Amino acid sequence: MGTSIINKAGVTPVLNKLKELRHKNIYSFHALPISSYGNSDVVGNPRDKLSECLESSVTGELFDNFFFPTGIISESQTLTAKLYKADASFYITGGTSIANQIAITALYEKGQRILVDRNCHQSVHFHTQSIGADVNYLCPDLYTEDGGLSAWSYNHLEQTLLSMQQSGKACDVVILTAQSYEGIIYDIPGVLERLMAAGVSTRRFFIDEAWGSLNYFSDDTQPLTAMNISPLLEKYPDIDIICTHSSHKSLFCLRQASVIHCRGTTTLPRKIETAKYRIHTTSPSYPILASLDAAQAMMTEYGKALAAHSRTLVEKFITGISLINGLGDDAIYRGIFSSQWHIHYDPTKVIVDVSSIGTGAEIKNMLSEEKIYAKRFINNSVVFNFHIGINNEAVSTLLKAFEKISLNKNKENHFESLISDKFIIPYPPGVPLVFPGDIINKELKDKINKFRKAGLLIISA
């Protein structure tokens, strides 16, 4: 039976849903800091500067040319480049999926060979396939115990590149994802330094740092970032390196705000500019552009303070979890692949092993009833991203939610059987489930709750 939708004036299902979600005041431990409920403890209301509608159709002399800027866009991009120590930076308003396509197009020439980390985002796989590149895959060779997370070892990468060279099919471009959602950070400058010293001939690298923009603002992570390669460029001036940042994932930017940064030979910025012209929509979003500009100003002033505050909140959370009955210190999981010199763990990510109180999926759902949004769970663990939109209040709410869930679990585990002195009757059908004198054990209690949740009337008489 088909359902028919009748068009009526004023029916706005998407708008309604988004408004409803906005009014739910959800703390999002996933992404998009600007969308998480509340103000920043460091900068106040991050939406202040972006609340106006900044759409406009002007270009050229009244504004600037998005693709070949010489005025205000160029000025803002240069400020961003300085902040990230890049030779040049390019604003993208179609998300990092587009930024990745542009980066690959800028580095690749027809007929060349590319080595792609299999853990790369789909945008990399689709684009390398659609340009007809000769793609070799770097398969992960490191796995966590439960198989939920994987990574590549340095030796595996080096051996793969050297054996391609030895077989006369040297790799022209290497594509790696350096910073994963779950918090794995590869030491890119260290890896490149070792590859060069080992005699690897590849000179073009594209590093997807979609989740890593904030990592440029803290001394514990900045040395691991793709743009931090000045000594390497002095030794090997023929290296070209591009990285992409999903600014909306970790800064106060609008969704789809992304930046391409590059370092290397003098022709590289022009190649990126041309690739951007070929691939990007010809109608860039000005509100997104404005948010990228606002983000560079904010990160120049408060970047270090924001990164430091996220770390303070992680400490508060870890201390809080360690005091919760049933969770404790052992529930915090942060040292993934820590025996590998080139793998570090993002201090703003926390994985919580929730097996003592439920499965990852169950806990994620229970948290959403407490106004907490977590997206990723791996078996019995849930990933929390302490991005810059997370404030003290969000962490307290998350800890309270965990306390409540584990208290309920505790009660369930210590449920004492009772002897009923009544009939307990679900209606419909009105047939007693429990008779006076029956023992109500945990299974029976769960069954009664299940009926209640299913909407049945439970009568005790």
Ligand SMILES: Cc1ncc(COP(=O)(O)O)c(C=O)c1O
């Ligand atoms: C590693 C990585 N690269 C690229 C992207 C694509 O970013 P966007 O959603 O901005 O297109 C994602 C998205 O999750 C990602 O995780």
